[in-house]
Structure formats: structure tokens, C-alpha cells
Amino acid sequence: MTSHPIRDLTIIGGGPTGLFALFYAGMRGASAQIVDALPELGGQLTALYPEKYIFDVAGYPRVLAKDLVRNLTEQAKQFHQETGIPSHLGQRVAGLEEEDGHFVLVTETDRFPTRAVVIAAGIGAFSPRKLPQAFAAEWYGRGVDALVSTPESYRDRDVLIIGGGDSAFDWCAQLRDKAKSVTLVHRSDRFRAHAATVSEVQAAAAANDGKVAVHTFHEIDAIFGSERITGVRLKDVKTKATREIACDAVLPMLGYVSDLGTLLEWGLDIEKDEIKVSTSMETGRDGVYAAGDITTYAGKLKLIASGFSEAAIAVNQAVHWIYPDKKVAPGHSSNLAVFGQKDD
Ligand SMILES: Cc1cc2nc3c(=O)[nH]c(=O)nc-3n(C[C@H](O)[C@H](O)[C@H](O)COP(=O)(O)OP(=O)(O)OC[C@H]3O[C@@H](n4cnc5c(N)ncnc54)[C@H](O)[C@@H]3O)c2cc1C
Known part of the structure; x- marks a missing residue:
């Protein structure tokens, strides 16, 4: 003490x-x-x-x-x-x-x-709201970060951000120049974030240069890796179709x-x-x-x-x-x- x-x-x-x-x-x-x-x-x-x-x-x-x-x-x-x-x-x-x-x-x-x-x-x-999926619990500290304390630690990494509020969009906007790629995943297409930041992120995703992507109506369905995360599987909540994405950092921005x-x-x-x-x-x-x-x-x-x-x-x-x-x-x-x- x-x-x-x-x-x-x-x-x-x-x-x-x-x-x-x-x-x-x-x-x-x-x-x-x-x-x-x-x-x-x-x-x-x-x-x-x-x-x-x-x-x-x-x-x-x-x-x-x-x-x-x-x-x-x-x-x-x-x-x-x-x-x-x-x-x-x-x-x-x-x-x-x-x-x-x-x-x-x-x-x-x-x-x-x-x-x-x-x-x-x-x-x-x-305290930050945790991912509800039971399989996610073991990945906290091994690639899933409850809080962003040092943005610099995401430099040149593939970052997946989950959420549709201000924090999700703010971090997407802030990390897109540091990270190798930033992918935002949200369960619906309704965002609770500042309109200017939403537009900035959407414009970056529309550039389609592999730096920023936005997946609406998706949720995280599985996490892959051994010691640390190497990728996730996303599921389309409407069609149930799945896709795999390489990433080494997952930031749940689900409120507090x-x-x-x-x-x-x-x-x-x-x-x-x-x-x-x-x-x-x-x-x-x-x-x-x-x-x-x-x-x-x-x-x-x-x-x-x-x-x-x-x-x-x-x-x-x-x-x-x-x-x-x-x-x-x-x-x-x-x-x-x-x-x-x-x-x-
Ligand atoms: C979306 C939204 C919009 C709002 N808009 C307005 C507005 O327009 N005008 C207005 O007047 N009000 C508004 N409010 C309300 C306003 O934010 C609150 O009245 C104000 O934040 C209260 O301030 P506070 O310092 O008393 O408490 P808080 O802002 O809640 O701060 C309390 C702090 O105490 C910490 N804490 C609690 N327990 C412990 C503990 N055991 N150990 C250590 N730390 C602890 C917490 O982590 C927190 O940081 C809004 C609220 C929300 C959610």
C-alpha cells in the first residue's frame, strides 16, 4: 500500500x-x-x-x-x-x-x-462496459483493451473498434493516422456520435484505401489468436453471414x-x-x-x-x-x- x-x-x-x-x-x-x-x-x-x-x-x-x-x-x-x-x-x-x-x-x-x-x-x-460475449473475457489484456491510455501504443497496428457512440468515433478519428488500419463495427446504422466526426470517419472509409472501414449491422462473433489476438470473426446481424478480419487490438467502446x-x-x-x-x-x-x-x-x-x-x-x-x-x-x-x- x-x-x-x-x-x-x-x-x-x-x-x-x-x-x-x-x-x-x-x-x-x-x-x-x-x-x-x-x-x-x-x-x-x-x-x-x-x-x-x-x-x-x-x-x-x-x-x-x-x-x-x-x-x-x-x-x-x-x-x-x-x-x-x-x-x-x-x-x-x-x-x-x-x-x-x-x-x-x-x-x-x-x-x-x-x-x-x-x-x-x-x-x-x-468503469468501461465489457463485451457481453462470454468468449471475449479471456482476451482482455491479450489484445482487448478496456481503456485507451496510450494512443501511441496502437501505432502501425490493425485496430478494431466496437461501438457507435462518441468514444468509438473519436478514437477511430484519432487513431486512423497512427494505426495501420482502423475498423469500426456497430450493431446498427444509428450512431450516437458528433455528426462531424461521423462524417469524417465515413469519408475516410469511402476512400477505400484499406486504412479505415466501417461495418454496420455487424457484431463480433469469435476471436482468434494464441498468446495475443490475431483476428476476429464478424457476423452480419441481419443475414448471419460471417467474415474474418485480421487485427491485433480490439477496443470495445460500449459506454460505462x-x-x-x-x-x-x-x-x-x-x-x-x-x-x-x-x-x-x-x-x-x-x-x-x-x-x-x-x-x-x-x-x-x-x-x-x-x-x-x-x-x-x-x-x-x-x-x-x-x-x-x-x-x-x-x-x-x-x-x-x-x-x-x-x-x-
Ligand atoms: C448526456 C448527458 C448530458 C448532460 N447535459 C447536461 C447539461 O446540458 N447541463 C447540465 O447542467 N447537466 C447536464 N448533464 C448532467 C451533468 O453531467 C451532471 O449533473 C454532472 O456531471 C454532475 O457532476 P458531478 O461532478 O457531481 O458528478 P460526475 O460528473 O458523475 O463525476 C463524478 C466522478 O466521481 C468519480 N467517482 C465516483 N465514485 C468514486 C469512487 N468511489 N472512487 C473514485 N472516484 C469515484 C466518477 O468516476 C466520476 O468521475 C448531462 C448528463 C448527461 C449524461
Whole structure:
């Protein structure tokens, strides 16, 4: 187990709520870090709809989800210029322990001591949805990759991407210049992806130069190889005709499943798989606050805008709880010395 240095605040979840909480902690002079199960920051915005426009975030007439995540990251980063965003990704928090007067958040491999906790876990920890075909299970790690972490590792390889959403098309578009070939396979001809990316991939397939192919109404029917994958058999879901394709990497892009896991057993006020919070974002356990989609209260709206406000309340309360001489109210950012203004 790797044990990390203690922080004032540890934020579970790096979605928009968690990212704004990280910024707010910096503004209040509290040390903080994010722990997230996903390999990238941004929560639902990154995992589910990076290319969609959002129209109801204050100050933006419209903003692409991925651009909002980038800006939130930039905003939080101003307090961490030298070290970069303090985030621990690919780490799913499973335990909340108490030790020597502070908390410890526990993942499979790491321990994160912390004086207070902000739970911004949204709809739970995401993990990539696996291929439903039983025969596929043994090929994970031997050619089937659940996540793309290093695009460069697909250089000069024959890649098969399964799915019809944004992730499938985005990776098809991104890998087509690196990989020897990219084949996209989807069970229907209806795509849930950004129209411009669909057009780009379809145009590349129409060039018929062996670099990009799209097979609609097909699904994977068998995987071949010994140590690693060397090819797959595809089946036409309408005619049942099959064809074999050589490939050495299979990337299922089938979306994510989310799971709240053990979080519901931490002695918090839980109502229908959500954390019932007070107007101060208290959870029923001293020193543990919550914000964003994971919370419930009368009149709750599951929106990014609500998450921002709740993050500010949770962090201000947590800072005051840890350091009672620090006020709950932060003052106006336009007056704060931390931003180089004079009336702190
Ligand atoms: C398709 C779609 C379109 C949407 N459009 C809009 C819109 O136009 N406007 C709007 O306001 N809202 C929109 N939403 C809703 C919005 O995305 C959510 O309200 C927002 O993402 C909530 O942010 P969050 O940070 O609270 O949670 P999330 O974004 O869900 O982030 C939570 C993070 O916590 C992590 N996590 C959870 N449990 C653990 C754990 N145990 N350990 C480690 N990490 C954990 C997850 O991996 C995740 O990254 C949309 C949602 C969808 C799906």
C-alpha cells in the first residue's frame, strides 16, 4: 500500500463538482487533492458526452463538455502551477477509515490521509462496459483493451473498434493516422456520435484505401489468436453471414457502468442511493461533506450549476470545520489577496 501525505481536503470524484471544489479549496488556502476511478478528469462530461454542447452553465452561451472540463482544470490549476492538478486517477475509493484524529480514504493500492472529505462522486465510480460475449473475457489484456491510455501504443497496428457512440468515433478519428488500419463495427446504422466526426470517419472509409472501414449491422462473433489476438470473426446481424478480419487490438467502446460501491455503507444519511445533505452539505458524519449529483435534498436539481454552488458550500464548511478560526464565508474573490487583490 502506498500512503500519501495528509491533506486538508480529499475530494472523491473529479467531475465538474469535484474540479470546482478543488479550485475553491485553493482559494481558501486549504491543501486538497482529487481521487477518481477514471483515468481522466471530468466525470460524466468526459466519459459520456465530451463532444456535446452544454447551454445552461452560467457565463457560457454554449460550451463543449470537454472545453468546460479543460477550463475547470485550468481554474483549479492556478493554485498548483508547479506540481499540476493534485489528482490520483484510476483509483476507486472503497473505504473511509479514521486514524489518529483524521480520516483515511482507501483504494485498492493507496491510502489517502485527510482532515476532511468532500464526496463529489456523481452517479458512482465509472468503469468501461465489457463485451457481453462470454468468449471475449479471456482476451482482455491479450489484445482487448478496456481503456485507451496510450494512443501511441496502437501505432502501425490493425485496430478494431466496437461501438457507435462518441468514444468509438473519436478514437477511430484519432487513431486512423497512427494505426495501420482502423475498423469500426456497430450493431446498427444509428450512431450516437458528433455528426462531424461521423462524417469524417465515413469519408475516410469511402476512400477505400484499406486504412479505415466501417461495418454496420455487424457484431463480433469469435476471436482468434494464441498468446495475443490475431483476428476476429464478424457476423452480419441481419443475414448471419460471417467474415474474418485480421487485427491485433480490439477496443470495445460500449459506454460505462457506474457503481456507488461501499460508499453507501460509510454511516452517512442515505436516501435512495443518494446522500441526504443539510443546507451546509453535511452528510450525517462530522467532517464528511458531499456535493453534486450524489446529493439529495428538497428541490435538488441534478445540474452542473447546482454542483458548483454545492461545492463552494461544502468546501467553505469543511475549511471552517478543520480550522474553526477560519470564517465560513469566503469573502468576494474580487477582493482576495490570493488573486493579487488588496483587501483580503
Ligand atoms: C448526456 C448527458 C448530458 C448532460 N447535459 C447536461 C447539461 O446540458 N447541463 C447540465 O447542467 N447537466 C447536464 N448533464 C448532467 C451533468 O453531467 C451532471 O449533473 C454532472 O456531471 C454532475 O457532476 P458531478 O461532478 O457531481 O458528478 P460526475 O460528473 O458523475 O463525476 C463524478 C466522478 O466521481 C468519480 N467517482 C465516483 N465514485 C468514486 C469512487 N468511489 N472512487 C473514485 N472516484 C469515484 C466518477 O468516476 C466520476 O468521475 C448531462 C448528463 C448527461 C449524461
